[in-house]
Amino acid sequence: MSTHPYLRAYMAGIVVPTLFLLVIFTFFWVMRFVYNVPVPIEHVLVFPMALVPNLWGVWNILYMRLSSRRRWPIGLHGAALVVLLSPIGYLLIGAQQYLIVPPALIALVFASLAVIYYLVWKYVVAFLNAFLGIS
Amino acid sequence: MNEHERERTIELLKGVIRPVEDGGLSGDLWPRMLRRMEEGPMRVPWFDWALAGLVVVLLLLFPGLIPRVLYHL
Numbered sequence: 001m002s003t004h005p006y007l008r009a010y011m012a013g014i015v016v017p018t019l020f021l022l023v024i025f026t027f028f029w030v031m032r033f034v035y036n037v038p039v040p041i042e043h044v045l046v047f048p049m050a051l052v053p054n055l056w057g058v059w060n061i062l063y064m065r066l067s068s069r070r071r072w073p074i075g076l077h078g079a080a081l082v083v084l085l086s087p088i089g090y091l092l093i094g095a096q097q098y099l100i101v102p103p104a105l106i107a108l109v110f111a112s113l114a115v116i117y118y119l120v121w122k123y124v125v126a127f128l129n130a131f132l133g134i135s
Numbered sequence: 136m137n138e139h140e141r142e143r144t145i146e147l148l149k150g151v152i153r154p155v156e157d158g159g160l161s162g163d164l165w166p167r168m169l170r171r172m173e174e175g176p177m178r179v180p181w182f183d184w185a186l187a188g189l190v191v192v193l194l195l196l197f198p199g200l201i202p203r204v205l206y207h208l
Contacts (some may be wrong), residue, residue: 020208028202048207089206112204118186
């Protein structure tokens with residue numbers, strides 16, 4: 001399997017956030033329509049639905065390029081994506097009162113995301129990459 | 136479409152569409168399968184278990200983090 005390596009890297013990258021979108025959508029849907037939490041669901045879902053999967057795909061292509069030149073741990077590569085995603089996410093949240101993070105919790109959100117991304121990239125994305133013959 | 140046009144169309148199609156390359160296997164897959172089976176289940180180091188546990192504890196202590204974290208996944 002030696003053709004279209006970028007396409008395979010992109011596809012391996014988008015699997016996890018695309019599948020997990022169902023969980024996110026269900027969570028926010030229940031919050032909005034069952035518990036009547038004022039979450040503007042159509043605004044909230046744009047980021048996890050449109051941007052996150054594509055960035056994961058592109059980030060995996062970047063990993064493929066980097067790891068072909070020198071050894072680079074995929075877990076750390078995934079955790080580094082949080083540095084890029086978090087500011088974009090908060091910019092897009094804008095005035096969504098419900099999701100604005102209190103200053104005291106910013107560090108905790110960032111740390112949690114970094115750990116989750118590290119583990120998911122190290123075990124799931126790495127498995128998909130190996131499965132598709134990327135690494 | 137008369138007979139001549141039909142033959143001409145077939146010739147044009149044959150000229151444009153490349154013949155299918157050999158799609159056979161490049162090697163025996165069984166040795167790779169055996170190696171994979173001998174590797175056994177994936178081993179997760181204690182450090183990664185500790186990190187996963189830390190996140191679970193954080194989310195239990197601060198449930199307000201859950202929607203913010205989900206938003207970024």
